[in-house]
Amino acid sequence: MPIGSIIRRLAALALCVLAAALPAQSFDLDRGREPVVSLDGLWRFEPGDSPRDPATGAFVWAQPGFDDSSWKLLRSDTSWSDQGFPGMGGYAWYRFTIEIPPGNKPTSLLLAPIVSGFELFVEGRFDGSSGDMPPTMVPNTRFSYRLFPLTRAGSGATRNVHVSIRVWHSPVWSSYMGGGPFPFEGGSLAGDPALLANEQHHLQTSHHVLFVDMYAYSIVSALVGVVVFCLFLMRPGEREYFWFGVMLLADAAESALVILKELYAIPPVPIFDFVDALLDAVVVLCMFLFLAKVLRARLRPVRRLILALLIFSPFPAIFYWPGWLSAPASAALQLTCMLPAMLWIFYLLILRAARGNKDAWLLLGPVFLSTGYWTIDNLVILLDQAGLVHRPDWMIYPLPLPPFTIHIQNLLNLIFLLAMLIFLIRRFSQARKREERLAGEFEAARQVQDVLMPEELEQRPGFHVHCIYAPAEQVGGDFFQQIPDPDGGMLIVVGDVSGKGLPAAMMVSVLVGAIRAEAARGTDAAALVNSLNQRMAGRARGGFTTCLAAHIASDGELTVANAGHLPPYLNGKELKIAGTLPLGILENARYESVAAKLAPGDRLTFISDGVVEAQTRAGELFGFERTRQISTASADRIAEAARAFGQKDDITVVTVDFLGVWVAESTQVGQQMRIPGGASDFIKG
Secondary structure (H helix, E strand, O other), X not given: OOHHHHHHHHHHHHHHHHHHHOOOOXXXXXXXXXXXXXXXXXXXXXXXXXXXXXOOOOEHHHOOXXXXXXXXXXXXXXXXXXXXXXXXXXXEEEEEEEEEOOEOOOEEEEEOOEEOEEEEEEOOEEEEEEOOOOOOOOOOOOOOOEEEEEEOOOEOOOEEEEEEEEEEEOHHHHOOOOOEEOOOOOOOEEEOHHHHHHHHHHHHHHHHHOOHHHHHHHHHHHHHHHHHHHHHHHOOOOHHHHHHHHHHHHHHHHHHHHHHHHHXXXXXXXXXXXXXXXXHHHHHHHHHHHHHHHXXXXXXXXXXXXXXXXXXXXHHHHOOOOOOOOHHHHHHHHHHHHHHHHHHHHHHHHHHHHOOOHHHHHHHHHHHHHHHHHHHHHHHHHHHHOOOOOOOHHHHOOEEEOOEEEOHHHHHHHHHHHXXXXXXHHHHHHHHHHHHHHHHHHHHHHHHHHHHOOOOXXXXXXXXXXXXXXXXXXXXXXXXXXXXXXXXXXXXXXXXXXXXXXXXXXXXXXXXXXXXXXXXXXXXXXXXXXXXXXXXXXXXXXXXXXXXXXXXXXXXXXXXXXXXXXXOEEOOEEOOOOOOOOEOOOOOOOOOEEEEEOOOOOEEEEEOHHHHOOEOOOOOEOHHHHHHHHOOOOHHHHHHHHHHHHOOOOEEEEEEEEOOHHHHHHHHOOOOOOOOOOOOOEEEO
């Protein structure tokens, strides 16, 4: 074996023998303690402010030699309001002494939160402050442990260091919030600066953790609010998504605002009070309008008054700042303005649920839990501020939810949010099923309408007919029929059913069937319109139907009967027809015909009101003058001009060109004639 290996093994054996002979490490609990002392105990206390030394201007009560033996003794971890000075605001002083042992290290002072501002003096010298002192009347709301230097260097002998704290408590808070050390807190320390800095970080982190649930809820609420708001953008007709999305975004903003105030004292208290009250009002307002929408409640005058009170409610929240009301009175007025809306919400849910409304049953529990607790909690806070009750600890402190905690209100808000998401998903699913069913019905109606509207126009000798039909939706309410007569003429019928979509399309189907049935008996225009009026009597149901029938004989003789429709244009001029009522308004109404004579080359143009009522985004109408100017153009050009201007309603344009009797006669004897536009000239837009 090499000599080096033998030496290493002998050395290891010797170390093991020595280690076995040594005693175990001993820890001294007395002399081995960290150099830190708790200051939670009795401090000297005196209300009022200190006089100043005439010579130096220094505060007399801050001087080390001042005799404070006559001052009262109060605990340093409880407010002065709970120790014999209820409702006291303004100035007060604390004094205590710290014994510093011999050593060469500096020391620091860690002070627990003090309401609502203070200045620190060590050995009579100003050493730092927290918050704003008068003349600023806005109290500091930042919850923080402040670290101050106590001694700059060590000393070879024991020293007594005198500490004085000049506290100012805002009078606007004194009626309901105790002054001095923050209630239920403590933890003031003196000792090694590095250890106190670590303890300060630990205490502040522990305080931040208390708001983790609120922070998480604000993020979740904001994300869900954005998603719901996007649903509204996709379906703008369903305003319940809008109100619910805005409610969640406002609730998230309020949670974020509370976090900023509690952790960073941002914004200043008056601004916080107003914005917080405003966001509360927005949340309740959106809940009010959301439930009114989904439960189909009409906003009657009394409910409009409730909304007005709700909109006014943020303003009383700051009435105590200029001194118009006390803080409890301001809070009471704010809550009074909001309570009618809250009570109406509960009343509506109970009423609809009692009537068997499934939506109300789904919403009843979550709304009562979240909104009901919020209402009760605010009432308790108000009564606590007025000194009538004491707000219980379980309403103040969060519940344990390892590894964190959660406030009751946030827990109920999350339950409410989950229930509302289930409700909205269910509602969205039902709406989707209705849309699919309606899409099938629309397709069936479109197919029926395609059968009823002529695919091809029968071009009669001596005439050329051209039609453009462009519904505003998948199916429309305009109708057009061209029916030939045995003598070489034709009957043209155009009309418009008020409204759009499926109901209008169904009425069109009824009318087209009636027109064809009546035309089989004869082609007299007035007889046709009068018969249609009899059939339509009692079927208007709040709407109306216009109709114009025109018979054109083979020799150009024209008779027109009108029931409230736009008169046709002859060579760019409107035919003079007296105004008449639409079909079905008066059962005994009589419609007369107007006669005219067409010459070869004349153009007769029929239009629906979708042309005249075409509208730009700025609200400008296409109008009668533009319609008259373009009435001599082709049906394609007229319809395209109206659609390009801004289609709002169904558009129907029919042009009839009279070519002359000689054309008809020539065609009948076999002469080859080319009719412009071909044999079929009907176009669906």
